[in-house]
Amino acid sequence: MIESLLVANRGEIARRIIRTARRLGIRAIAVYSEADADLPFVTEADEAVLIGPPNPAQSYRNAEAILAAAKSTGAQAIHPGYGFLSENAEFARTVEASGLIWVGPDADAITAMGDKINARNLMAAAGVPVAPGTTDPAADLDAAVAAAAEIGYPVMVKAAAGGGGMGMGVAVDEAALRTEYDKVRAFAERMFGDGSVLIERYFPRVRHVEVQILGLADGRVVALGERECSVQRRNQKLVEESPSPAVSPELRARLLAAAVRAGEAVGYRNAGTVECLLVPRQRDSEGAGSGSEDFFFLEMNTRLQVEHPVTEYVYGIDLVEEQLRVAAGLAPTFDPDALTPSGHAIEMRINAEDPKRFLPGPGVVKTWVEPTGEGVRVDSGYTEGNTVTPFYDSLLAKLIVTGDTREQALERARSAVGAFRIEGPKNNVAFFAELLENGEFLSGAYDTGIVGRMR
Known part of the structure; x- marks a missing residue:
């Protein structure tokens, strides 16, 4: 069994992981931002390392700071919890390349399922039912309109790289699609650094x-x-x-x-x-x-x-x-x-x-x-x-x-x-x-x- 575990997260999920680690006799290491210094997960860990200011980009999403904390504390493994870096394939690869154990799926699986269009295509090939939708990103508004006409309204406009319920809009007709496409694409570029858009059949009552x-x-x-x-x-x-x-x-x-x-x-x-x-x-x-x-x-x-x-x-x-x-x-x-x-x-x-x-x-x-x-x-x-x-x-x-x-x-x-x-x-x-x-x-x-x- 793993002997020491760094929890690359905060709040309730950090406490949750620390609780199991300590029950199993695993040394639990917390990382925390300046804003979280007084939270329970920090004091309940066997060791805690300050990794940066409140801004997540400078703390909980700061891969370099987290890896440095793992090295300085002698951590054997990293558990990412959910959110932050948990579905970041590059971080998973870096953790393993550093000689640490990544508590999660391998980077290739994260990459394969992180893009909604790629994931849909893989699932369809495996015999898993998928809703009617595009097999490639809608490259521009005209492509989105053509795809929606084939799929049938209403449609869901999704950021292919999105997740957590973010980067989605519903279009009941072409006029709405023109508005939602631009909105979702701009949001996706801003939030995920990838403006790829998926058009999929929308089911109003599911x-x-x-x-x-x-x-x-x-x-x-x-x-x-x-x-x-x-x-x-x-x-x-x-x-x-x-x-x-x-x-x-x-x-x-x-x-x-x-x-x-x-x-x-x-x-x-x-x-x-x-x-x-x-x-x-x-x-x-x-x-x-x-x-x-x-x-x-x-x-x-x-x-x-x-x-x-x-x-x-x-x-x-x-x-x-x-x-x-x-x-x-x-x-x-x-x-x-x-x-x-x-x-x-x-x-x-x-x-x-x-x-x-x-x-x-x-x-x-x-x-x-x-x-x-x-x-x-x-x-x-x-x-x-x-x-x-x-x-x-x-x-x-x-x-x-x-x-x-x-x-x-x-x-x-x-x-x-x-x-x-x-x-x-x-x-x-x-x-x-x-x-x-x-x-x-x-x-x-x-x-x-x-x-x-x-x-």
């Missing part, structure tokens, strides 16, 4: 479901069930649950088999997620989708996901430990041929944002009281007295609730949300209290438009 995969050290790829991620704002997730209330045993078998094929197509190792869209087959009286007749590959995230805890509960494993074992060339703690999921888990992302408009609201944490009780887990990045700054993602904590059934998990979720007290920065706890009384969500027959309908 569910967002993803499959957790794990590429093992022996070359096998296994699927660890699915997660429902349809509660979103601005194409970014707020709630995830496993198993999905929309997925039948027959659909689950097809989804998991497709996800395994996706991983095998790129020789995937370590943890990753295959994200898909489920197209509704029928609707209830309120118009919400209540089933699915098909699914399409959306993208593959070549890293650990924010929502990994719900899978950990359902499968009874520690995904960070499994990542470390794969990186060390060890067998998993579980039998890949005898996976037995059980129970239900729901995760809510507690963000420093207005619960109505979801606008960020940083500030000093004056009160922080986490809920406790059976089936309740909180993965937090902050505690009382810390300052939530505007430099990073607004995620404060993840509230995970579990139960033998979805109904029991929902009941525990209501109690846990009611007991979670945060004062100081704005926070969205009140939104979850509202969601947990929403009939559409409680029925399980919801889709990606549910937050918009609530507002």
Whole structure:
């Protein structure tokens, strides 16, 4: 097993990785920016290194500073968490070229799946369903208009190098396409340094479901069930649950088999997620989708996901430990041929944002009281007295609730949300209290438009 691990991240995910590392007897090393000096992950690590000012480009995205910290502390491996450098193929290559262990998929897999058009083409070749769309970038506006006419409106205009729900726009006709194409292309060039644009069929009422995969050290790829991620704002997730209330045993078998094929197509190792869209087959009286007749590959995230805890509960494993074992060339703690999921888990992302408009609201944490009780887990990045700054993602904590059934998990979720007290920065706890009384969500027959309908 790895003996010393540098965590190239911050906040709740850094704490999460450090917790597993210390349980396994691995020396945990944190890196931090000047803005994060007082956060819990810094003090909980065995060693911590200041790597720069608050600006992520000068700290958490500063590959040279992170590698220098690894060298000075004698780290054997680097875990990137999610975000920042986690899906940076060049950084992964540099880590390995430096003689360190990279806890994640190899750089070639990151590269292959980092471009949405290339990923679509690879998946189609592997027999994974993809939505109608372009096989090459729409080089200019005329090419985009021609592609949309062939695909059929409405279409989604996507930054090929984008991710995390960023760099997307919907066009219902040619006039809208002309506006969205220029907007998305400019955004992509500014944010990703790549203005390539993909045109894809847009489905107005869909569910967002993803499959957790794990590429093992022996070359096998296994699927660890699915997660429902349809509660979103601005194409970014707020709630995830496993198993999905929309997925039948027959659909689950097809989804998991497709996800395994996706991983095998790129020789995937370590943890990753295959994200898909489920197209509704029928609707209830309120118009919400209540089933699915098909699914399409959306993208593959070549890293650990924010929502990994719900899978950990359902499968009874520690995904960070499994990542470390794969990186060390060890067998998993579980039998890949005898996976037995059980129970239900729901995760809510507690963000420093207005619960109505979801606008960020940083500030000093004056009160922080986490809920406790059976089936309740909180993965937090902050505690009382810390300052939530505007430099990073607004995620404060993840509230995970579990139960033998979805109904029991929902009941525990209501109690846990009611007991979670945060004062100081704005926070969205009140939104979850509202969601947990929403009939559409409680029925399980919801889709990606549910937050918009609530507002």
